[in-house]
Amino acid sequence: MKGRSLRFRMMLLFCMVVGGLLLSTYGIIYSIFARELRLQLDRRLGEAAGPMVADLQANAPEEDVFRLDLPDQYLELLDWSGKPLNMSRNWREHPIDVGVLDFPEDLPVFRTVRSANGPLRMELIPFELVHQPVVLAIAGPTRDIDIVLAHFRSVLMILLPVSLLLTAAISTWYVGRSLSPIAELTEHAARLTQAISQPGQVDLKTPRLVSNSHDELGHLASTFNELFARIVAVFQQLRQFVSNASHELRTPLSVLQGETELLLSERRDPAEYQKALEVIHGELRHLSRIVEGLFTLSMADAGQLRIANDALYVNEVLEEACEIAVPLARSKGISIDQHLQPEIESTGDESFLRDLFLIFLENAVKYSPPNTQIKVHLTRVNGSARVQFEDQGTGISSEHLPHIFERFYRGTGSDSVEARSGGLGLAIAQAIANAHGGKIECETAPGRGSTFTVILPLTARAV
Ligand code: ADP
Numbered sequence: 001m002k003g004r005s006l007r008f009r010m011m012l013l014f015c016m017v018v019g020g021l022l023l024s025t026y027g028i029i030y031s032i033f034a035r036e037l038r039l040q041l042d043r044r045l046g047e048a049a050g051p052m053v054a055d056l057q058a059n060a061p062e063e064d065v066f067r068l069d070l071p072d073q074y075l076e077l078l079d080w081s082g083k084p085l086n087m088s089r090n091w092r093e094h095p096i097d098v099g100v101l102d103f104p105e106d107l108p109v110f111r112t113v114r115s116a117n118g119p120l121r122m123e124l125i126p127f128e129l130v131h132q133p134v135v136l137a138i139a140g141p142t143r144d145i146d147i148v149l150a151h152f153r154s155v156l157m158i159l160l161p162v163s164l165l166l167t168a169a170i171s172t173w174y175v176g177r178s179l180s181p182i183a184e185l186t187e188h189a190a191r192l193t194q195a196i197s198q199p200g201q202v203d204l205k206t207p208r209l210v211s212n213s214h215d216e217l218g219h220l221a222s223t224f225n226e227l228f229a230r231i232v233a234v235f236q237q238l239r240q241f242v243s244n245a246s247h248e249l250r251t252p253l254s255v256l257q258g259e260t261e262l263l264l265s266e267r268r269d270p271a272e273y274q275k276a277l278e279v280i281h282g283e284l285r286h287l288s289r290i291v292e293g294l295f296t297l298s299m300a301d302a303g304q305l306r307i308a309n310d311a312l313y314v315n316e317v318l319e320e321a322c323e324i325a326v327p328l329a330r331s332k333g334i335s336i337d338q339h340l341q342p343e344i345e346s347t348g349d350e351s352f353l354r355d356l357f358l359i360f361l362e363n364a365v366k367y368s369p370p371n372t373q374i375k376v377h378l379t380r381v382n383g384s385a386r387v388q389f390e391d392q393g394t395g396i397s398s399e400h401l402p403h404i405f406e407r408f409y410r411g412t413g414s415d416s417v418e419a420r421s422g423g424l425g426l427a428i429a430q431a432i433a434n435a436h437g438g439k440i441e442c443e444t445a446p447g448r449g450s451t452f453t454v455i456l457p458l459t460a461r462a463v
């Protein structure tokens with residue numbers, strides 16, 4: 001039974017329950033019907049016996065009634081000890097054992113007896129005949145009742161298997177229909193597993209909706225659909241991430257390889273070594289930035305980004321970040337104008353917040369033409385610190401805007417050497433802002449500039 005399908009087991013259970021119910025219902029109907037037929041026969045015997053007893057009492061010692069020769073009516077008169085006094089001809093020809101004469105409360109008794117002509121229903125009526133207690137036995141065959149009951153039984157014997165077959169067919173259809181979402185889910189899950197284990201061979205698509213029903217299975221199906229869609233999305237993201245990461249790492253690694261191969265191919269003068277080492281150093285810094293960024297993101301994904309809960313002034317942290325960015329900005333003739341509201345107190349991680357502000361400042365410098373201006377605003381709005389970085393740079397086209405916070409995503413204008421932060425900057429910024437309970441907004445006008453706004457809740461230090 002364990003190896004059988006759920007469909008089969010449910011169908012079997014259904015049939016067993018319905019079969020049991022049908023059997024007991026048919027049994028009850030049969031016994032009520034049989035009892036009613038017997039009661040009718042008893043009533044008929046009583047109706048026939050009443051006038052006979054009256055006739056015997058009225059015409060004693062004449063006992064003409066025993067001369068009546070009705071084929072289906074057996075009569076006998078007995079004394080109280082059971083000795084026959086008179087009987088009808090058919091009784092004489094086929095003697096019948098009346099059994100023990102016992103009359104509780106002097107009332108007539110009924111019993112079923114066997115005779116040479118088949119089973120008989122018999123009524124024994126005690127009464128007094130000329131001051132002597134006597135018993136009149138009147139019996140009739142149960143043949144008609146038995147025929148009706150046998151007929152009824154054979155109808156039931158046909159009805160029961162037919163009803164069971166019908167139940168099995170309906171339950172198989174119904175259970176199959178109800179379980180079809182599970183079968184479809186299983187098929188989708190199998191396809192998904194195959195797509196994940198054999199990438200490239202099977203198309204990794206979001207499975208279609210398997211059921212529209214509003215019952216429990218329908219809900220299960222739509223929940224699984226969401227799960228499948230999520231798995232597919234995560235898997236695709238993962239694939240994209242791996243391909244982007246390897247692409248991003250391949251460039252500095254091939255530069256490093258080229259430089260070292262060049263250095264090793266022949267003896268060089270110190271100036272050449274110096275130049276090559278500078279290139280190598282730059283690429284190594286780039287690589288370690290990517291690796292550090294990936295580490296930060298993986299910690300954030302795991303919810304393990306260790307964010308300190310120190311008391312700090314947001315304006316001071318922002319000032320420090322601007323100071324760090326000034327040399328970079330100056331190298332492009334870009335000025336950083338600060339409009340910072342003083343004494344904005346909060347709690348958080350100073351080092352992470354500085355990194356967060358630096359990402360926007362560096363991006364603003366990277367994506368702005370020389371001799372432009374970057375404006376930094378800090379204000380307190382409704383219990384939050386609102387930090388704005390406004391540049392006069394390239395802006396971001398609507399095609400790129402929805403993706404700029406994705407890992408390794410790079411829009412236009414990011415191919416220059418100075419833009420090589422690995423495409424992780426905004427993803428890290430978002431992770432840091434989220435870890436501080438904040439959010440980032442972006443307004444941009446292609447060709448005119450962008451404004452990134454960081455909103456950080458000003459939380460008091462927990463004591
Ligand atoms: P990266 O700068 O290394 O490419 P980021 O994650 O910091 O990676 O930025 C993602 C993309 O967003 C950039 O490639 C760029 O196209 C766009 N971007 C970010 N900041 C700016 C900005 N201030 N002006 C214009 N484009 C920007």
